[in-house]
Amino acid sequence: QVQLVESGGGLVQTGDSLRLSCAASGGTFSQYTMAWFRQAPGKEREFVAVINWDGGITNYADSVKGRVTISRENAKSTVYLQMNSLKPMDTAVYYCAAEQTYSLSSYYLARRYDYWGHGTQVTVSS
Numbered sequence: 001q002v003q004l005v006e007s008g009g010g011l012v013q014t015g016d017s018l019r020l021s022c023a024a025s026g027g028t029f030s031q032y033t034m035a036w037f038r039q040a041p042g043k044e045r046e047f048v049a050v051i052n053w054d055g056g057i058t059n060y061a062d063s064v065k066g067r068v069t070i071s072r073e074n075a076k077s078t079v080y081l082q083m084n085s086l087k088p089m090d091t092a093v094y095y096c097a098a099e100q101t102y103s104l105s106s107y108y109l110a111r112r113y114d115y116w117g118h119g120t121q122v123t124v125s126s
Contacts, residue, residue, distance in 0.1 A: 002027040002115040004096045009120030012086055016124070020081040022096030022117055029077040030054070033099050036070060036081045037110055038092035038122075045095070047108040049081060059107060063089070086124045093119040 008020040020036070035050040049060045049070035058070050069082040079096060097113035106112050 002032065002098050002100075004098060004115055004117035006094065006096050006117045006120040009094060009122045011123045011125065013125050014087060016086050017082070017084045018086065018122060020083070020094055020096075020120060020122070022079045022081075024077045024079070024098065027098075027100065029072075030074040031100050031102075033101055033104060033107065034070075034072060034079040035097045035099075035107060035113060036079075037095045037097055038090075039095070039119075040092040043092075045110050047110070048094070050104065050107040051079060052104055053102050057104060059104070061108075083122075086122075088124050088126045090122060091124050093121050095119045 003025045004022055006022045030053055036048040037045050038048050039045040047061050051058050051070045051072050055072050067085045072079040096117040098115040099113045
C-alpha cells in the first residue's frame with residue numbers, strides 16, 4: 001500500500017512558477033508509474049503529466065505542454081511537477097497518482113491509478 005503526500009501548492013500570480021512535490025511511502029517507488037492530475041471546481045479530474053518508472057518517458061496534456069515538467073527522484077521516492085508561466089486556467093487541486101506497473105498504457109485515464117494523494121491547491125490570480 002502506497003501513501004502519497006503532495007506539497008508545494010499556493011496562491012501565485014499569472015506568469016509565476018511553482019514546483020509541486022509528491023512524497024511516496026510504503027512501496028518500492030521505482031516500480032510505480034507516477035502521474036499528476038488536476039481538478040477545478042465543477043469540472044472532472046483531468047490528466048496533467050505522467051512519468052515512467054525510471055524517468056525516461058514522460059507525457060503531458062496539450063494544455064500544459066511546454067510549461068510543465070514532470071520529474072522523479074527514485075532515491076527520494078518523490079515525483080515533482082515544475083509549472084512555469086502559470087495561467088488562471090491552471091487553478092485547481094493537483095493530485096499525485098501512482099500505479100504499480102511499468103506500462104504507460106492509457107496513462108491519461110484516472111481510473112487506471114490505484115493510489116492517490118489528498119491533493120494540493122494551486123490558485124493563479126490574474
